[in-house]
Amino acid sequence: MSLRILVVDDSPVMRKMVIRTLNMSGLPIEAVHEATQGREALEVLAREEGINLGLFDVNMPVLNGEELVTLVRAEPKTAALPVIMVSTEGSAERIERLKRLGAAFVRKPFGPEALLDAIISATGG
Numbered sequence: 001m002s003l004r005i006l007v008v009d010d011s012p013v014m015r016k017m018v019i020r021t022l023n024m025s026g027l028p029i030e031a032v033h034e035a036t037q038g039r040e041a042l043e044v045l046a047r048e049e050g051i052n053l054g055l056f057d058v059n060m061p062v063l064n065g066e067e068l069v070t071l072v073r074a075e076p077k078t079a080a081l082p083v084i085m086v087s088t089e090g091s092a093e094r095i096e097r098l099k100r101l102g103a104a105f106v107r108k109p110f111g112p113e114a115l116l117d118a119i120i121s122a123t124g125g
Contacts, residue, residue, distance in 0.1 A: 002030035004050045008041040009057040021112045038063025045078055058087035069101045082122035
């Protein structure tokens with residue numbers, strides 16, 4: 001399965017780091033889309049067909065990662081989208097809420113192996 005990934009982070013530097021890690025991973029990546037915050041991510045998900053993995057930051061303006069995951073889960077088209085939160089978030093309560101919403105979690109700064117392991121786990125290989 002080729003991956004069509006949506007990377008959502010308000011930091012251009014962090015988006016580039018995530019995308020660079022993805023490109024070096026050896027995973028079968030067909031396309032990588034970017035969004036700077038949750039509202040823009042929803043627009044990308046509505047516009048682009050076949051996105052099959054989301055890598056979302058938690059702390060973003062306009063619509064944060066937790067709100068984004070909640071809205072993604074509420075939409076039938078994206079309800080089953082594998083989501084990995086890539087964040088500096090330290091709140092155990094928030095991380096637990098995200099996990100209950102079906103999101104995996106990778107803490108920034110991350111090593112390439114941690115992100116790769118999370119992607120393989122979230123996408124089933």
